[in-house]
Amino acid sequence: xxxxxxxxxxxxxxxxxxxxxxxxxxxxxxxxxxxxxxxxxxxxxxxxxxxxxxxxxxxxxxxxxxxxxxxxxxxxxxxxxxxxxxxxxxxxxxxxxxxxxxxxxxxxxxxxxxxxxxxxxxxxxxxxxxxxxxxxxxxxxxxxxxxxxxxxxxxxxxxxxxxxxxxxxxxxxxxxxxxxxxxxxxxxxxxxxxxxxxxxxxxxxxxxxxxxxxxxxxxxxxxxxxxxxxxxxxxxxxxxxxxxxxxxxxxxxxxxxxxxxxxxxxxxxxxxxxxxxxxxxxxxxxxxxxxxxxxxxxxxxxxxxxxxxxxxxxxxxxxxxxxxxxxxxxxxxxxxxxxxxxxxxxxxxxxxxxxxxxxxx
Amino acid sequence: xxxxxxxxxxxxxxxxxxxxxxxxxxxxxxxxxxxxxxxxxxxxxxxxxxxxxxxxxxxxxxxxxxxxxxxxxxxxxxxxxxxxxxxxxxxxxxxxxxxxxxxxxxxxxxxxxxxxxxxxxxxxxxxxxxxxxxxxxxxxxxxxxxxxxxxxxxxxxxxxxxxxxxxxxxxxxxxxxxxxxxxxxxxxxxxxxxxxxxxxxxxxxxxxxxxxxxxxxxxxxxxxxxxxxxxxxxxxxxxxxxxxxxxxxxxxxxxxxxxxxxxxxxxxxxxxxxxxxxxxxxxxxxxxxxxxxxxxx
Numbered sequence: 001x002x003x004x005x006x007x008x009x010x011x012x013x014x015x016x017x018x019x020x021x022x023x024x025x026x027x028x029x030x031x032x033x034x035x036x037x038x039x040x041x042x043x044x045x046x047x048x049x050x051x052x053x054x055x056x057x058x059x060x061x062x063x064x065x066x067x068x069x070x071x072x073x074x075x076x077x078x079x080x081x082x083x084x085x086x087x088x089x090x091x092x093x094x095x096x097x098x099x100x101x102x103x104x105x106x107x108x109x110x111x112x113x114x115x116x117x118x119x120x121x122x123x124x125x126x127x128x129x130x131x132x133x134x135x136x137x138x139x140x141x142x143x144x145x146x147x148x149x150x151x152x153x154x155x156x157x158x159x160x161x162x163x164x165x166x167x168x169x170x171x172x173x174x175x176x177x178x179x180x181x182x183x184x185x186x187x188x189x190x191x192x193x194x195x196x197x198x199x200x201x202x203x204x205x206x207x208x209x210x211x212x213x214x215x216x217x218x219x220x221x222x223x224x225x226x227x228x229x230x231x232x233x234x235x236x237x238x239x240x241x242x243x244x245x246x247x248x249x250x251x252x253x254x255x256x257x258x259x260x261x262x263x264x265x266x267x268x269x270x271x272x273x274x275x276x277x278x279x280x281x282x283x284x285x286x287x288x289x290x291x292x293x294x295x296x297x298x299x300x301x302x303x304x305x306x307x308x309x310x311x312x313x314x315x316x317x318x319x320x321x322x323x324x325x326x327x328x329x330x331x332x333x334x335x336x337x338x339x340x341x342x343x344x345x346x347x348x349x350x351x352x353x354x355x356x357x358x359x360x361x
Numbered sequence: 362x363x364x365x366x367x368x369x370x371x372x373x374x375x376x377x378x379x380x381x382x383x384x385x386x387x388x389x390x391x392x393x394x395x396x397x398x399x400x401x402x403x404x405x406x407x408x409x410x411x412x413x414x415x416x417x418x419x420x421x422x423x424x425x426x427x428x429x430x431x432x433x434x435x436x437x438x439x440x441x442x443x444x445x446x447x448x449x450x451x452x453x454x455x456x457x458x459x460x461x462x463x464x465x466x467x468x469x470x471x472x473x474x475x476x477x478x479x480x481x482x483x484x485x486x487x488x489x490x491x492x493x494x495x496x497x498x499x500x501x502x503x504x505x506x507x508x509x510x511x512x513x514x515x516x517x518x519x520x521x522x523x524x525x526x527x528x529x530x531x532x533x534x535x536x537x538x539x540x541x542x543x544x545x546x547x548x549x550x551x552x553x554x555x556x557x558x559x560x561x562x563x564x565x566x567x568x569x570x571x572x573x574x575x576x577x578x579x580x581x582x583x584x585x586x587x588x589x590x591x592x593x594x595x596x597x598x599x600x601x602x603x604x605x606x607x608x609x610x611x612x613x614x615x616x617x618x619x620x621x622x623x624x625x626x627x628x629x630x631x632x633x634x635x636x637x638x639x640x641x642x643x644x645x646x647x648x649x650x651x652x653x654x655x656x657x658x
Contacts (some may be wrong), residue, residue: 051464099448101395156640159589161448163639165395166586166632169579170386177625292459295452302449335467337574347453348435351445 005188036349042340053332062339065327066320073318074210075323076316078280082107082290082320083315085273088225089146089266091306093160095229096262097242102149102164103270104294105171106142110271111278112175115140115194115285118201119183127200134201135275142271143264145171150263160263176287183285194285203280214276219312221269223351226308238262266293270294292340296322299347317345365614366607367494373503374606376401376560376577379566380584381591381598382505382512383556387433388588389516390549391529391653394436395451397557399458403428404558405565406462409572412474421474422501422562429558430551432458437547442613444657455581462574469572474565477501499567500603501559508556513595525549529651557581586635592642592649601610605631 021029045055066072086103093100114134121130147168152158176192183194203212229235240248241258249255277290300318304310325339380397388393394400407428412421436454439445477499478641481487486496495506516522524545527535564580565572583605591598612627 047461047464094572101448101452152636152640158636158639162586162589163636165582166636169632170629173625173629176628177623180625181623295456297458299449299452302446335463335574337463338460340456341464342460344453344455344457344460347456348439348445348450351450351453352439352443 008330014142024319032353036353037346040342040349042199043345044050044061047341048332048334048338051334053334058328058332058334061327061332063323064249066323071210074208074317075326077182077206077208077211077215078315079323080312080319081212081218081280082273082277082293083297083319084218084222084299084312085276086270086294087300087304087311087315088222088308089142089270089273090298090301091237091304091308091311092225092257092266093146093262094306095235095242096259098150098153098259098262099161099243100146100149100164100263101161101271101298102146102167102171102267102294103157103297104290104292105168106145106267106270107274107277107290107294108168108171108175109145110138110142110274111282111289112178112274112285113137113173113271114275114278115183116178118197120196121201123200124200125200127181130198130201131203131279134279135272138271138275139268142274142353144175145269146263146267146270147260150260153263154260172287175285175289179285179287185284192287195282196281201279202283203276211277214280217272217276221272222308222312225269229308234258234261270297296343298346299343303350304345317346321346362614362618363609364490364493366610368497369610369614370607371494371502373609374493374499374602374604374607375498375505376564376568376597377580377584377587378505378602379508379563380557380581381602382595383429383553383560384584384588385553385591385595385598386512386516386525386556387546387550387553388654389529389593389651390525390546391532391651391656391658392436392440392549392550392553393447393451393585393655394433394454394553394618395448395582395585396432396436396454396458397451397553397584398430398577398579399455400432400557401561401564401577401581401584402458402462402575403432404561405465405576406469406561406572407558408562409472409474409565410469411466412476412566413469413472416475418475418477418566421476421566425558425562425566429561430516430555433557434547435476436554437550439658441543441547441550447657449657459575464615465616466572466574471571473584474566474570474572476570494643499563501563501567505563506656509595509599509633511614518597526651529653532653532656546658557584560584563633583631583635586632586639589650590635590642591649594649604634608634609643624654 030181047261048058049055066076086107089106090100114137117134118136149163152163153160156170177191179194185193185195203214206213206216214324237253237258240253241255245255275291282289296318301311303314321339321343325336328338331334380401384397404425408421408425411424412418432454436450439450440447479497479499486492523542528542530547535542551560564576587598587601591601608631610625615622
């Protein structure tokens, strides 16, 4: 729980592994969820129909633009990478009972740090060197940004849900400060952008459709996070703290340090997510880079009940919706942000209808 | 210069004040709605749309109230009826608002609307300095002066306020008393949404006098922080809202006067200020926080 008592979510894992559900139950549950997602699609369809857009055409173009086109799948994978990492940035602190709504700021700060390092390195060094150093810088910056909220929580008893939320705006201002000020590209036609990344600072493609290797980085890190949380002492201690802080303290665990470390790890993951988005797709620091990614990832982690493997799936789902949004503008002449409605309806349905965690006695 | 900043503080702080008053009511009933940003946004658009279509700003303001309450009702259904998590649901309703306002607002962007102009109040408005700062604004701003004591009275002097505060502290007591805590909390959330919607309406009808996408620009999140900052008390929340209003205005005023201050530092100032205040006033925060805040019923 956060300082003000917000539950970090339904936590399982400490006493999980109930009896396996029967095939019949599984089928019923699958049917139920298919119905729910269909309902979400129907609601969104009704909203667009009000704007005189045929929902069936819309869904067809969303489908083709994301899953079957020559660029769609690659774009989805590229978008999923930062979503996965920022989603893990919510999941890890949540395991320790902390609420991190700061993915937004941690992404931006990560990208900013990577951008600063890129400028400093200029054209020196090879691709691997450049990207590794940029990735490290992003991880450290993201970790510090989230760690700030962690320290405020431990030393100042400031609720981390609120402080991470507030730091999102500060993070955006830090990025703006650099791109409007010291890092502004003089040959950028007056636009507030930093100098473009060099060839050696751009993320290589993965060979999987048109995507970049960021998706591999995200998948590997998701697997590592899953293993660490469930197969190491640190992960176990973390989940103990999340399960019952007082019991963990009496068992002799360093609760404060564990909580802080969860925030640091989370921030580092989100920071790397920002760096991936920046180096794979953006190529230039600009204000608004990665906007709403952090919030989307927060929802992805909730959709996944903070389980790393499911975070990957939820991030992919939300990435499909997000990329479909980009095509709406061209296809149906609707603003791209329209798909936020679909994201929201899916989320609201899931938040409403999953089996609620039993109230702690 | 100070006067200009203070005038701007009141003008810019009013929308935040409404939203924060609304959030105070819903948090007193135990519901933290971080979707307030979205509630303001739908309120702002609904108000602008109705004003543009009918030419009547009062109908517009009413539409803002209704739209805000409606979005808050979605939050209520998920968090109270279905026991969904409040933070995640709040963010989900924010996405709903972002999507809906961009879907239906696209055709209204930048359109002229009548809205509410500033009207100086006779007599009061002629008081030196104070008159200019407090009594030369739009009518929704004047209404907010009345809303603050009204909310205070409602929460701390009315029977119904007692029910609300009980829903936020010890919901089970309400059950024993024979009142449904769910109903009380849902009503409080709806009123909170209505006020946030009115705040949004003030933004589009009076302050900007037009609709633009994402025009709340974080004011709703500030309102949520402000409630904690103000210790869940309407009067302190009012002070905080004007402080934020001042911080928002400060940048442009200083620039006009040729003072070189970094714009982005000023932009970040309100958020940093809130964090500092939360650190300093943390004891009060603990003391005043409704005990069942964020807890499902």
